[in-house]
Amino acid sequence: MTRSxxxxxxxxxxxxxxxxxxxxxAALAAAAIGLSLAEAAIPLPIPGIKPGLANIVTLLVLxxxxxxxxxxxxxxxxxxxxxxxxxFLSPAFVLSLGGGLASLLILAFxxxxxxxxxxxxxxxxxxxxxxxxxxLWLVDVWLMPxxxxxxxxxxxxxxxxxxxxxxxxxxVHLQHRLQAPPSAS
Amino acid sequence: MNLRxxxxxxxxxxxxxxxxxxxxxxSLAARQAGSLEGQAVIRAEGHVIAEVSLRLNRVIEVPGxxxxxxxxxxxxxxxxxxxxxxxxxxxxxxxxxxxxxxxxLPNRVSVENAALGYDTLNY
Numbered sequence: 632m633t634r635s636x637x638x639x640x641x642x643x644x645x646x647x648x649x650x651x652x653x654x655x656x657a658a659l660a661a662a663a664i665g666l667s668l669a670e671a672a673i674p675l676p677i678p679g680i681k682p683g684l685a686n687i688v689t690l691l692v693l694x695x696x697x698x699x700x701x702x703x704x705x706x707x708x709x710x711x712x713x714x715x716x717x718x719f720l721s722p723a724f725v726l727s728l729g730g731g732l733a734s735l736l737i738l739a740f741x742x743x744x745x746x747x748x749x750x751x752x753x754x755x756x757x758x759x760x761x762x763x764x765x766x767l768w769l770v771d772v773w774l775m776p777x778x779x780x781x782x783x784x785x786x787x788x789x790x791x792x793x794x795x796x797x798x799x800x801x802x803v804h805l806q807h808r809l810q811a812p813p814s815a816s
Numbered sequence: 817m818n819l820r821x822x823x824x825x826x827x828x829x830x831x832x833x834x835x836x837x838x839x840x841x842x843s844l845a846a847r848q849a850g851s852l853e854g855q856a857v858i859r860a861e862g863h864v865i866a867e868v869s870l871r872l873n874r875v876i877e878v879p880g881x882x883x884x885x886x887x888x889x890x891x892x893x894x895x896x897x898x899x900x901x902x903x904x905x906x907x908x909x910x911x912x913x914x915x916x917x918x919x920x921l922p923n924r925v926s927v928e929n930a931a932l933g934y935d936t937l938n939y
Contacts, residue, residue: 782871788841
């Protein structure tokens with residue numbers, strides 16, 4: 632992000648000017664934060680399993696604006712939604728951050744796969760498994776060392792499969808809607 | 817969008833990933849189905865001294881006439897980790913399969929993997 636500031640010695644007021652890209656990132660992150668908050672209101676039976684709807688936004692940004700923007704949007708979403716939900720710096724935040732970083736790393740690689748073979752659904756699946764894998768690893772190594780997560784592995788990975796598929800399909804659908812002329816939608 | 821158009825959104829690699837990952841998850845679930853509620857029954861001198869779940873990793877020390885027998889539970893499996901018996905038969909047996917048992921006769925300790933479900937003995 633580029634921040635042009637006036638000379639702090641000359642003027643006591645420090646101004647940060649937001650570039651057009653900054654505003655764009657903020658708008659997209661706001662959409663992702665909205666989805667995060669909305670899904671926090673959904674009651675879910677097993678802790679640790681969430682639809683991860685905000686990742687639809689990350690996926691769309693990745694396809695339209697590239698990995699750097701996607702990383703900004705995902706990072707801002709993770710921090711801002713944790714602040715809003717009162718989870719900042721709590722274990723839930725660390726898990727969210729770990730999962731987010733892992734899925735961003737996988738996305739950097741997945742977006743380079745040939746587009747004729749791998750669409751958003753495949754990319755979303757890979758990211759969902761990276762997300763879940765990193766979180767399970769964190770829980771196993773840091774949060775609950777000694778607890779046997781192996782027995783629950785299939786449940787969590789099954790959830791990653793389902794959410795990866797659903798989010799991927801949602802991203803495909805939104806891509807079509809965004810590309811189509813407004814009258815057709 | 818109807819179902820056919822949804823399916824048309826998936827490319828070859830997507831199908832490969834979807835089916836491959838689903839197969840991996842299902843085979844994992846199938847492998848664990850029996851061991852999910854497994855229990856280990858540990859006996860010393862013929863008396864049951866512990867019935868423990870296989871869900872938590874730990875090492876249980878069982879005293880016998882020759883010394884300590886260490887029973888290890890790891891990732892839903894159970895084995896005799898070490899034993900003072902001279903021939904080490906129960907240690908060499910390795911991980912005990914569901915329904916199986918390892919008997920450390922000189923130290924009078926036995927470990928049984930009492931998995932839920934049916935086998936030829938309790939059917």
